[in-house]
Amino acid sequence: MDRQHVRKGFVFKRFEEENIPPFDKLFEIFKELITHTSGDFDEAIDWLRQLDKEYKLTNEEYSIDDFIEDLKKKGFIREEIDPDGNGGMAITAKTERAIRQQALNQIFGRLRKSGSGNHNTKRIGTGDEHTGEFRDYHYGDSLDKISMTESLRNAQIHHGADDFRMTEDDLVIEETHHKSQMSTVLMIDISHSMILYGEDRITPAKKVAMALAELITTRYPKDTLDILVFGNDAWRISIGDLPYLQVGPYHTNTVAGLELAMDLLRRKRNTNKQIFMITDGKPSCIRERDGNYYQNSVGLDPYIVEKCYNAASQARKLHIPITTFMIAQDPYLERFVREFTQANQGKAFFTGLKGLGEMIFEDYETNRKKRIKG
Numbered sequence: 001m002d003r004q005h006v007r008k009g010f011v012f013k014r015f016e017e018e019n020i021p022p023f024d025k026l027f028e029i030f031k032e033l034i035t036h037t038s039g040d041f042d043e044a045i046d047w048l049r050q051l052d053k054e055y056k057l058t059n060e061e062y063s064i065d066d067f068i069e070d071l072k073k074k075g076f077i078r079e080e081i082d083p084d085g086n087g088g089m090a091i092t093a094k095t096e097r098a099i100r101q102q103a104l105n106q107i108f109g110r111l112r113k114s115g116s117g118n119h120n121t122k123r124i125g126t127g128d129e130h131t132g133e134f135r136d137y138h139y140g141d142s143l144d145k146i147s148m149t150e151s152l153r154n155a156q157i158h159h160g161a162d163d164f165r166m167t168e169d170d171l172v173i174e175e176t177h178h179k180s181q182m183s184t185v186l187m188i189d190i191s192h193s194m195i196l197y198g199e200d201r202i203t204p205a206k207k208v209a210m211a212l213a214e215l216i217t218t219r220y221p222k223d224t225l226d227i228l229v230f231g232n233d234a235w236r237i238s239i240g241d242l243p244y245l246q247v248g249p250y251h252t253n254t255v256a257g258l259e260l261a262m263d264l265l266r267r268k269r270n271t272n273k274q275i276f277m278i279t280d281g282k283p284s285c286i287r288e289r290d291g292n293y294y295q296n297s298v299g300l301d302p303y304i305v306e307k308c309y310n311a312a313s314q315a316r317k318l319h320i321p322i323t324t325f326m327i328a329q330d331p332y333l334e335r336f337v338r339e340f341t342q343a344n345q346g347k348a349f350f351t352g353l354k355g356l357g358e359m360i361f362e363d364y365e366t367n368r369k370k371r372i373k374g
Contacts, residue, residue, distance in 0.1 A: 022062040023070050031102050034091060036203055039244035041077060041089045091243070099243055103211035107357035137171030147174040182223040182368050183268040185261040186212060189279035190229045190245065191252040201327055202247050205278045208357045212364065213239045226264045230257030232285055232293060236264065251285035251295050258311040265320055272371045273320045276360060280328045282336060283308050300336055312344035322346040323363055325356060
């Protein structure tokens with residue numbers, strides 16, 4: 001990892017502020033480093049020690065070793081034995097959650113500062129549809145499901161107008177069934193180009209994925225998010241896998257990613273579905289029916305491109321819009337993305353790494369408002 005890239009991610013003068021516990025100062029940097037090192041604790045601590053020497057992050061009263069001990073005590077790291085029998089430290093699920101929260105705060109903090117909004121809405125959006133069927137109230141039922149009209153009607157029948165009162169026996173519940181509001185698949189390109197030319201593109205993509213996962217699980221719990229990565233093939237990963245995500249020596253099989261995304265969304269019962277795709281390169285690989293790979297990294301291969309357009313059209317027929325975030329700005333790639341977007345009637349954003357998170361979050365909220373029936 002390039003030290004210059006690490007420097008750009010921090011404003012170290014903020015850590016000179018008083019009244020911030022030394023653990024909290026170091027923990028914020030540590031979370032950033034863990035993301036950059038794909039969950040490698042030893043590498044992150046090595047970087048932290050180097051940054052400490054340069055920026056004097058610690059003092060005689062609180063050292064990096066003290067910080068490591070506090071990480072253990074607070075449950076952020078644990079001892080782990082690798083397959084070769086060697087011991088070491090690894091981050092825990094508690095740290096993974098803290099990384100996602102930090103990513104969410106970083107992106108939402110910039111959104112608030114820019115005046116773009118923080119996704120608050122007056123729309124109730126409970127995600128429950130009324131069925132028109134009623135039943136008697138039972139102890140433990142949610143009070144917000146009580147039908148006041150039917151309950152008042154019961155009270156009048158049971159007690160009469162002269163002695164009007166309402167008891168538990170008068171209450172009526174209107175049945176509802178759960179409906180997920182929005183199902184999203186986030187596709188992340190992990191082909192080798194995501195770290196080519198000295199630019200780390202995978203870390204910002206990971207941050208966006210972690211922040212989006214945290215947003216949905218905490219603020220829109222009835223929405224669903226599936227995350228998949230695509231290189232020569234495509235496969236689904238869990239939210240917990242995100243900090244450890246790395247690129248590989250892969251080509252870019254966009255078709256495999258789209259086919260898996262559509263397969264995942266076909267299984268969702270709700271009708272509000274979408275695909276977000278983060279990529280920086282041209283499609284350069286497909287897998288044929290016989291299992292062999294057809295690959296071509298030179299220019300845009302017409303055969304591969306046509307397969308991509310067909311997949312985009314198929315998603316359109318399934319009423320699944322695709323929003324493409326192209327983090328490269330080559331003219332011939334922009335032309336491909338525009339034609340791909342036209343085939344799907346989706347959307348495309350051409351952006352560098354800066355602002356990627358804000359763009360995705362704004363688009364997620366916009367899509368919810370358009371597609372969710374309140």
